[in-house]
Amino acid sequence: MPAFEYRQAEEVRxxxxxxxxxxxxxxxxxxxxxxxxxxTQDADLFVEKTPANGAxxxxxxRELGFMLTDLQSEEICRGKDFVQLKNGPFDLxxxxxxxxxxxxxxxxxxxxEIEGFPVCHIDDIIASKAATNRVKDRESxxxxxxxREYWLSKHSR
Amino acid sequence: MDTRAWPxxxxxxxxxxxxxxxxxxxxxxxxxxxxxxxxxxWKYAFIHTYKPVLDDAAYRSFDTTEExxxxxxxxxxxxxxxxxx
Numbered sequence: 001m002p003a004f005e006y007r008q009a010e011e012v013r014x015x016x017x018x019x020x021x022x023x024x025x026x027x028x029x030x031x032x033x034x035x036x037x038x039x040t041q042d043a044d045l046f047v048e049k050t051p052a053n054g055a056x057x058x059x060x061x062r063e064l065g066f067m068l069t070d071l072q073s074e075e076i077c078r079g080k081d082f083v084q085l086k087n088g089p090f091d092l093x094x095x096x097x098x099x100x101x102x103x104x105x106x107x108x109x110x111x112x113e114i115e116g117f118p119v120c121h122i123d124d125i126i127a128s129k130a131a132t133n134r135v136k137d138r139e140s141x142x143x144x145x146x147x148r149e150y151w152l153s154k155h156s157r
Numbered sequence: 158m159d160t161r162a163w164p165x166x167x168x169x170x171x172x173x174x175x176x177x178x179x180x181x182x183x184x185x186x187x188x189x190x191x192x193x194x195x196x197x198x199w200k201y202a203f204i205h206t207y208k209p210v211l212d213d214a215a216y217r218s219f220d221t222t223e224e225x226x227x228x229x230x231x232x233x234x235x236x237x238x239x240x241x242x
Contacts, residue, residue, distance in 0.1 A: 136238030
């Protein structure tokens with residue numbers, strides 16, 4: 001599997017917009033969109049959990065080249081809490097119920113748009129990682145919290 | 158750790174450092190990233206590395222996030238860092 005290229009990220013953004021999918025980049029990929037310098041290999045999408053949104057997402061994913069069976073499509077429409085896709089041109093994690101975030105709508109209201117990419121607010125990214133509390137999150141959180149300070153200093157004027 | 162006296166190649170960063178408590182080397186990283194266009198930031202960020210077990214299936218789904226976290230703890234090597242603290 002080659003690296004997830006920016007051209008492909010634009011294709012994700014454009015396809016999901018065409019199909020009217022409500023989603024947000026979250027996790028490290030979201031932080032990277034906000035300007036956080038770090039590395040990752042896949043993108044995490046926080047997707048609103050409704051049947052209509054799930055169906056729109058399935059249409060967009062198929063257009064992007066993900067090979068979804070009918071059962072897999074049904075699971076995405078139903079909104080399983082976590083779906084890991086490695087059956088397309090790049091890796092995607094679909095997160096319908098991220099740790100630490102109660103409600104998609106609240107996160108949506110706080111979203112940041114970066115060149116058309118809808119991204120969770122840095123506070124929501126940190127809240128989610130802090131709630132998950134994995135070893136790898138513990139390691140990255142101090143730097144992410146410092147980035148938050150930096151980011152807020154640049155964007156709260 | 159008082160990082161504000163650390164040398165900076167960008168004089169403007171001293172002003173930022175004076176207002177926020179960020180280690181100087183991280184601040185330099187953040188400023189450097191901010192100067193890069195998004196496409197370049199993305200290129201530098203997305204590096205594919207094989208993760209054993211995690212990358213060995215084309216599709217996985219979990220009814221709950223807790224179920225996924227538990228699966229990671231049971232199945233992934235510790236060194237990947239997916240276990241909860």
